[in-house]
């Protein structure tokens with residue numbers, strides 16, 4: 001049970017590292033009239049995802065595991081709209097993973113972990129809703 005939890009948290013960690021790279025890369029690559037706003041948004045998100053990654057890595061070590069250093073596959077996107085769509089998909093999937101992880105942490109009996117995952121669910125929900133709002137009025 002503990003091994004399964006460590007393995008699952010390592011999957012989450014790989015996706016958080018992926019998110020850091022995605023947001024950092026998109027902040028660099030985003031072009032067009034909305035660059036300043038989107039860049040600011042991407043950079044802020046990158047910082048939050050890095051905080052999630054650090055928490056997960058710390059927790060994996062606390063559980064006796066070894067944190068992965070391999071990010072999940074970073075999505076490719078050229079246009080601002082494609083970037084936002086890729087992010088929306090990633091944030092939606094992160095929410096699904098963390099919903100499952102929170103239950104897993106509760107079953108394992110680590111309520112502190114469950115509470116932290118709950119807080120990350122809040123963060124990812126906020127990210128997802130912001131991207132939805134950006135996309136709702138996005139030209140093109």
Ligand SMILES: [Fe+2]
Pocket residue numbers: 016019048049052094120124
């Ligand atoms: Fe995250």
Ligand SMILES: [Fe+2]
Pocket residue numbers: 019045049091094123124127
């Ligand atoms: Fe996020």
